[in-house]
Amino acid sequence: MRRRLPVALVHYPVVDGHGAIVTTAVTNLDVHDLARSARTYDCSDYFVIHPIEAQRELVLRIRTHWTDGSSAKRIPDRREALSRLRIVSGLDEVWDALGGRACVEVWATAARDIGPTIAFAQGRERLSDPSDSRAVVLLFGTGWGLAQGVIALSDSVLEPIRATDESYNHLSVRAACAIALDRLRGAR
């Protein structure tokens, strides 16, 4: 029995290149790519979190176009991916949707070292721990990453994705999410 693994993409609070807390705009391909990766790795849900109603409406329009509009028939695989998308205004709504904060374990992701982390191999093991029934919410930040306040309310931080050159880490959130899911859940 594997634990439920919802993915969540945060647009606020995140930091910009100077470390200031900002709200980012929705990127269409973030909606698609993370939904497709989430479906591929059997994540139960993909939460897009945005505090601005007009931006949530935009994401809902994208979702509806692919789940019920003309494109749903044209690309059924995409329909299946976008069906897992849930649009919420903040993290509290994510916890609520999953039964409350006590029912979830929250893992933040970060590109840079920001303190103690859990290794991907360890995360992989914990995801198949049959004695823990809590869902693991995997948080990704847009912009320059999750604000410190989001890190602080998380239970753990996943180790940064290490490639060959440890000093360079400037992956897109679309690439980072794909790699993280593959390391946590991909066939080995």
Place this chain on the structure above:
Amino acid sequence: MRRRLPVALVHYPVVDGHGAIVTTAVTNLDVHDLARSARTYDCSDYFVIHPIEAQRELVLRIRTHWTDGSSAKRIPDRREALSRLRIVSGLDEVWDALGGRACVEVWATAARDIGPTIAFAQGRERLSDPSDSRAVVLLFGTGWGLAQGVIALSDSVLEPIRATDESYNHLSVRAACAIALDRLRGAR
């Protein structure tokens, strides 16, 4: 000594959802994301291949904006990634840029089983084979994937990315490239 690993994104010949051979339009985030992933995993080059001059000019404008324009100073990491981008009209130009077809080994990628493949673990080993000085060109297709003609001229095909549910594979090319590079070159 690791072998050189250029990445190439093919816009023609690729197939559409009905299997017809088509030319796809350039997607801005393909240019960025694959460049960022390529730089992260220390790929020597990222070739964007497009037969239409106006599309190549568009990619060149994107490149220039990030390597020499106002954004180069704003995000130096992005500059470093986009600096590895090379814009060519066809596969022959890729081989030429790398010393000729005999100097490269070509690995195609595909989302579905299309015959004998090499496993990622095997690919990983072959990439660190000190007795082989050839570069390995990793080919990715846009649209619904590389045309059969491109598969046929390749030396090998990498196994499809397997997640948990083998019947679903509808990753974006941005996600697929990131996962493939991580499996072939990521720190273990």
